[in-house]
Amino acid sequence: MAHDVFISHSHHDKTAADAACAALEARGIRCWIAPRDIDPGKDWAESIVDAIRGAQIMLLVFSRHANGSNQVKREVERAASSGKVLLPLRIDDVVPEASLEYYLGTPHWLDAMTPPLEAHLGRLADACSSLLAVDGSAPRPTSNAPFRPAPPQERGTSPSVLLAVIGSVVAVLAVIGIVSYLLMRPVEIQTTEAAPTQKAQADSPTSVAVAAPPPASTTSTSAGVPGMEPFVGIWQAHTERLVIDGAGNGHLNYKGCTACATQTDNRVDFTLTSVSNGIAGGNVVSSSDPYYESGMPVSATITPASPGHFLALTVNGLLQSPLCDVAAQSTNQCGA
Known part of the structure; x- marks a missing residue:
């Protein structure tokens, strides 16, 4: 169909993208x-390229998910090389990665x-109306101040950061006070109480659960999938949570929209x-997100972190x- 605006977004932000689309079409x-607009049976990549070529404006729903999406990066590069007007709608407070910053500066x-x-969304519709040429000629950027918000701010000191710093200082003072108190106590009392604590830690099942994944091996799990051991466990990033068992069954849960009034809970089930x-492969079994369909390819790779490990999950060519x-979670590396 003929169109004015191509909407680029991560599938995690589909709810926000659909809301923006509805506001513009209104x-x-x-x-x-x-x-929605990909014809049945038509190649996905070909449809994307044709749609970008036929639009005057690319609306980018920019979020932390879009910032890390290779698909979004390819769409932005294609729009920029085709001379399209880029209009980012920022729904997350994140700074663009270098590959996107080049085009979004x-x-x-x-x-x-x-x-x-x-x-x-009303302001978004006003901006698109101004950017589109009223006489049907090539689009031209608007100079109206209301539609030129400042570019993403570099991360600086904010109230939340200040509270975190104050909390850290209080925690340090508390630790110093506890250590000083223990040092002043008789040695016999310290020895008596330390032993049960160490025993409780040794008996606690939690200490086993937090162990880093073992190195890759070629031995078979109880379910008969060789080399699956390093992938087994719980993996998290922001609102995403992934669980993989020894049989290679995986369950990915995530929020559909980070800035909408109502967020959606999505789930993708797959089998490796x-x-x-060192790369685990399989296919989607079922999904609550229409963006993913049964049978789509899934792959997972593990890389070392400091400490711990990262797991990169790719579903139908899109990197999560x-x-x-x-x-790695203990040092706030998730989603880095």
Whole structure:
């Protein structure tokens, strides 16, 4: 179909992208958005390229998910090389990665980080109306100040950061006080109480659960999948949670929209059936997210973190946020 705006987004932000699409189409602005506008049986990549070529504006729903999506990066590069107007709608307070910053350094930014998202959509529709040429000629950037929000701010001292610093100072003072108290106590009392504590830690099942994944091996699990041991466990990143068992069964849970008034809970179930050269492969079994379908390919790789490990999960060619094991989570590396 003929359209004015191509909407680029991560599938994790589908709810926000659909809301933006509805707001623009309510103003008579024709939009193209996947997967809605991909004709049945047509190649996905070909449809994306044709849709970008036929649009005047690329609306980028920019979030932490989009920031790490290779698919989004390819779409932005294609739009920029085709001379399209780039209009980022920022729904997360993140700084663009270098590969995106190259293209997003000069376009107009619209900030929509404060929920609900719907409160910002009227301004988005106004911006698109101004950017589109009223006489049907090539689009031209608007110079109206309301549609030129400041580019993403570098992370600096904010109230939340200040509270975190104060909390850290209080924690340090508390530790110093406890250590001083213990040092002043008789040695006999310290020895008596230390032993039960160490025994409780040794008996606790938690100490086993937080162990880092073992090194890759070629031995078979009880379910008969060779080399699956390093992938077994709980992996997390922000709102994403992945559980893989010894039989290679995986369950990925994530929120659908980070800035919408109502977030959706999505789940993708898959099975990893083989491990080759340190990469586990399999297919989607079922999904609550229409973006993913049964049978789509899934792959997982593990890389060392400091401490712990990262797991990179790719579903149908789209890379999810880097997921952390328990050791990496303890140092806030999730999603880095």
